[in-house]
Amino acid sequence: MEINGINITVQRKNIKNMYLRVLPPEGSVKISAPYFISDDAIIEFVNSRMDWILDKQAKIKNKEYIPPLKYVNGEKHMLWGDEYNLQLISNNIKTAFVKENTLYLPVSKRSKQKNRQKTLEDFYRIELQKEIANIYDKCTGIVGMEPYEVKIRKMKNWGNCKQNKIITLNLNLAKKPKICLEYVxxxxxxxxxxxxxxxxxxxxxxxxxxxWREIKKILNS
Structure with a gap:
């Protein structure tokens, strides 16, 4: 249906409430609605959220859309702030490696996306561990403190520190310039x-x- 000049895709489902989504890259509007909800109720619902819809569409339009990663040949991936073209190769080689502007990922021919993702994340983990070892003495010497342990995992924050002196660093720091890891x-x-x-x-x-303020901007860009 069209409401105030906006095309709305409505999908009827066996649900209790209505759900509204504005989706990239075009800012298309979709509504999931219960079978028992009338068209008039849907129109009223959309009109009540019109300001939010227009704001969301504007934000999507003004921001470059980044599609989800599929870990396929030619896809762009980052390592230490540099962009590389992904190239899948035979898994006779144990780990991924970079050469010139290409990141080579050893996987089986029938590998699934989650397996290719894990292989690349294993590579990022190795890279991050190496760089942590490189900067460990420098950073602990500057601050005058040492952690009990340094862990690596995927998480929302770039890093955290527990009262038990265990520091955890975000795996995705391997995608950022090395100075960002040092700052975190x-x-x-x-x-x-x-x-x-x-x-x-x-x-x-x-x-x-x-x-640190300048580096933080680089980290979050």
Whole structure:
């Protein structure tokens, strides 16, 4: 149906409530609605959310759409801030590697997407472990503190530090420039002194990583 000049795709389902979505890359609007809801009720619902719909469409239009990764040949992947073309190769080789502008991923011919993803993430983990080892003494020497353990995993935050002195770093840091890893590691080491983001914590960051604000912008870009 068309409401106020906007085409709405309506899908009837065996559900209790209506659900509205605005989807990239075109900003198309879709509604899932119960069988018992009338068209008039759907129109009223859409009109009540019209400001939100238009705002969402504008944000999608102004932001470059990034499709979900499929881990196929020619796809772009990042390593330490540089972009590489993915190339699937025979899994006779044990681990992924880069050469010039290509990231070679050893997988079986019939591998599924989740298997290719895991192989690449294993490679990122190895790369991150190597770089952590490279910067460990430098960063702990700057802050004057050492963690009990450093872990790596996928998570929402770039890093965290527990009161048991265990620091965890985000696996995706391997995709960012190496200076970002150094900044995040110093950030978490400072939490061993100030377990918050207070004024004193920012003073510590200014002392131990003077350009941390600029690096943070690079990290989150």
């Amino acid at each position: 590691f110093i950030h978490e080491l400072c939490h061993l002194i100030e377990f918050n983001h207070s004024k004193n914590f920012k003073i510590l960051m200014d002392k131990n990583c003077p350009n």
